[in-house]
Amino acid sequence: MKKLIIAVVVLLGILFIISRFTELQEVLLVLQKGNWLWLGAAFVVLFGWILVTAATFQTLFSLVGVNKSLLQVLRLFLAVNFINLVAPSAGMSGMVVFYSDAQKNGHSTARIMVGSALFLIFDYCGLLTIIFFGLIILAFYQVLWAFEIFAFILFFLFVTAMISVVYLASRSEERLSRLLLKITRFLNHATGILFKKKAISEDRVIRFAAEISEGVKAIQNLRHGWVRPASLTILNKLLLVSILGMMFLAFGTPVTAGQLIAGFSIAYLFVIISPTPAGIGIVEGLLTFALNSLAVPIEAAAVITLAFRGYTFWLPFLLGMISFRSLQS
Template identity: 30%
Template sequence: MPPWLKRYRKEAKPLAVPSWRKWLAVGATAALVAFVALQRTEAAHLLRLLGRTDWRWLPAPVLCEALFQSNEATIYWLMYRVMGHRTRLPRVIRLTLAAAFVNRIAPSAGVSGTALFTERMARVGVPPSATVTVNLARYVLDYGAFALILGCGMIYLSLHHELTPVEIRAAATLGALILALLVVAAVLVSMRSALVAVVTALARALNRGVARLGVGNAVSVDAAAAGVDEALQAVAVLAHSGRSTAALVCMGFFIHLFDLAGLWSVFMAVGHPVHLGVLVAGYGLAYLAGFVSLVPSGLGVFEASMAVVYASLGVHLAQAVLVTLLYRLFSLWMPVLAGYAALQITLKEDRPNAQAL
């Protein structure tokens, strides 16, 4: 191992839980969003709607969110089993919640959560290449299902409402990116030996460049090639596992179906049933706005987009705002609290050779 890497590992600090100042900033942002919403929709009217809410419907979005999180964890767990790595589901559920919490407070395109997942699973003998592959495959399932749902929403809007140029360009761009991701993944799997050769050449070139600085090798060429080969082999196993592959694809769609069911339950609680096309259109465009924003979890951007879209589709603005705030309470803030607790438990696991719980 290079000396500089040994020094880095000695000096590296454990992952820290966000301080109270960051939580204060998040709370202040949420309060500002709520204040603006109240000012724009007449606070008295919104409070009257809240008072008329049918609270018997509210356990439904809680259940849907629990099913959503359990489904995500089961996807990870099943992928690990297909690849030959045995780990118990409770551990994967805890890591899923903790990784989701890290991703939501630190917008890094999922890299921070994947790093946490990789480091913790390595403690129980799962190679980092396997965990990275599992996380990438999960994102492919998620975004592939979302692209289909967004496409259905856009078709509904094109048939019943006039689409704006911004909505068309944004949806087309996201669809093109997802399609490109799937094509690249298929090409990489089919050209495994060529990709390993490319990675080997890049690693050697990097080592030659670093050697001129007198630092030593930056990366092990053999380890880099072996890691890429293991990852591509794992992808091939996932893609050709028969019934398990079909089950994973179905579970990928349930990621968003559980979310849509929770949103529909909130509409029912508010007393404003909506057409399935309206439900899907508002959901898809709101998440699209959240994806492209630089704010953690699309905070503020998501809420404004969902409320505006539903208001433009015939929902009263006050009801649209109330539905959005209640939905985000269940789909964002409740998992954040659960993820924070899961992260606290995860960070206390300091047994490198512990068995999977």
């Protein structure tokens, strides 16, 4: 059964590549025209970004009492990223990789869940900060649109909800269960009317609340331990912005710090708030549009966007496929 699941996941990855093969070809053609010195430097920075992301996971897992080597976490992170792209389910499909590894190594799945939730909170708070300044820059250029503000508000509410759940779990498992059950019953009532069936099992929600509370109670020294993951999160975002800047340099296009931050903000706002995995097919158009509205020529904006997505989407995707396969072998 396990081999069948692995085969299905790898097949989904191959089908994903085939379905996006034209876009992948365009990325490869674009990269061939760039300055290889800057493209090589961007690859080194991308590798640094992957290591920093893995180090953030490692730090937060240690806060909940799960100790892993950087290499172990690195392989898990890449595999989780791959799974979330080929089988998108609001990030929950990738949690299967963490659960499987936790069970194999005798770690608490509840602690792994909370460590992963803390990673998302730190990561999203870092993104919210940059996106906020990016929207201010867009407003300064008078190219801020209502749908961008609406997307930012949705993202902010989502992060607030995540923080609230973790905080409530730290205060009272019973209150968290009651709140989640109210939300579940509302959703089940709505889906019962629309689809004649319940969407979520109440027993599963109760178990989820218990696991979250157990994991939160395991957090060690969060009062002082937040400095390292917060610093790594800031470095994470600086590295991603640097990659975008190197794409401008690789294709000989002048750029200002304001254009970089605003363009990056739009790209990653819709990586999160998007109906497609990692904003595939949406971010490409919106980032090109945003850069062009910031006085970047449309041809240069399209080329830079494809190159940036080649580095930050396709390379981690392919590395993730390899990592997932190696973890299961």
